[in-house]
Amino acid sequence: MSDHLPVLPLLIPLFAGLMIMLETRQRRRVRRFTGLAATVALLPVTWLLWGQASVEEYRVYQLGNWPAPFGIVLILDRLAALMLLITAILAVPVYLYACRGDDGIGVNFHALFQFLLLGVNGAFLTGDLFNLFVFFEVLLLSSYALLMHGHGPDRARAGLHYVILNLTGSAIFLFGLGLVYGATGTLNMADVGRALAAGEVLQPALFAAAISLLLVVFALKAALLPLGFWLPAAYGAASPPVAAMFAIMSKVGLYAIWRLWSLVMESGEPALAARLTPWLTALGLISMLVGSLGVLAATRLSSLASWLLLMSVGTLTVVLVQGDEAAWAAGLFYLLHSTWGVAALFLLAGLIARLRGPEADYLRSGEPLPTSIAVTFLVVAVMLVGLPPLSGFLGKVLMLATLPLPAFWVLLLAGGLASLIALSRAGSTLFWRTEPARYAQRRSAAGLRSLLMLVAVCMTLVVFASGWLAITQQVAEQLLQPDGYIEAVLPSGRAR
């Protein structure tokens, strides 16, 4: 049984999604129960997978039992296991929140949610570049439909941009894949790494072009500027649970860059890495700068959250290309914090919008909000700004301590200041500049409990900080030794 564990994060959402599709009579209770059971089932599975990955280094799962460079493999290493765990932990509260009403504004939410999980988990697990493309398409197709979940011209407009951009991105992805295959004769990531180390690349210039194209695509998915302007529009327009779930999607792009970087750059092509580093650093710094300006300019709480997400992507990119092992561990810790924290802010924005009615989550005076919401906002805001004692502070301090880069320091601190100003302005507008209630009917704050669950998860980052840090350190340590990864997939450099 435990041999087949790595494929379960794919099979569970796949079958749950299909079963929900088969339930054609729109019985909401059945759909919710199936979806919830599948989402919760991912928790123990990913936890066990992390247990395996932390002990026995790598686990290779050969689909159809075809040996590595010929068949497609799933590879469970620590990075993949950690990302799976983050996704599963994020998915449960978001799904619970969605079940408090947001799932009813369109059809097929439950099935699409499972297919999104399938795509995300698959992208984390796969060890084959073309398979990565396929899983990207799976998650993108579900995300297109989820983004359009519910109605409204804003959603149609944002959805149109999002879909066109990503379809163009897919075309570029395929061009890059074709070039990788033409230059190395393989699409298995470990085999590409091996071919690089052995100097078997036929045309290095072609390979450099291929890697650059792939980086462009991953930067588009991760929403690194200048390819990230779609993100605030799309995430701001999406319904709250969808936007919260999308918080992991930009991390998928980041994960792909990370994987490529550790496998291809560090060992195989230091010259290419040296050429690309200044570009990615500059783009990351620009994302941080524009993100902090965007946070200040945001007129809605949900778009404020999207700009925060963009800022964190920029930060993590700089850490990725400039950092050493300790910085990567700090960056991964920050990744945990920013994924869950921003998702919590998206959910909170949704709650506030529902409570305020026509004013929605626009940052202008409106109806008074209950104290419970205000306190939650305070906690989430303190966390995201990075004030002590919450997780954002820990993540930022760790990154500052491990990455002595002046521009990075300035922009990270300036970004913190900007988000402090923006979030305190947003909070004082939303909670203090209130008008007497005009609407008699009482709107419910349903979903607050699932939001609090997500906040509690973020709190574990503080309470069990040393445990989480030990985990991210293990991940970073393994990432810097791609030889083990190659050896695990292709034992003793088996001849192709």
Place this chain on the structure above:
Amino acid sequence: MELLMALMIGVLTGCGVYLVLRQRTFPVVLGLTLLGYAVNLFLFSMGRLTLDAPAVIGAGEHYADPLPQALVLTAIVIGFATIAFMLVLALRALGDLGNDHVDGRSVGSDGEQEDQQR
């Protein structure tokens, strides 16, 4: 044949990129389709171009690389699905926004953009 393939891929990509940058949704969909064709040809040619060779090992003296053909097959299926989705989305945007501009703004007859009349 190499020259012909290269030219075709180049022309298709060029037309695709031009059409994707247009302001109405239908040319954009056409552009994405053309880009998809270009990509498929490109993937195919990355297995090297061979004449009169089956994609089966051992069936003859020469064989063509079967992997890119499998990749192209997958890419065709995925491309077809996404283009179909894109068309439906364009129709829905036409319904929701009242026009077929990619930004949802109405376009005057002389190509000048006006803000959407609500």
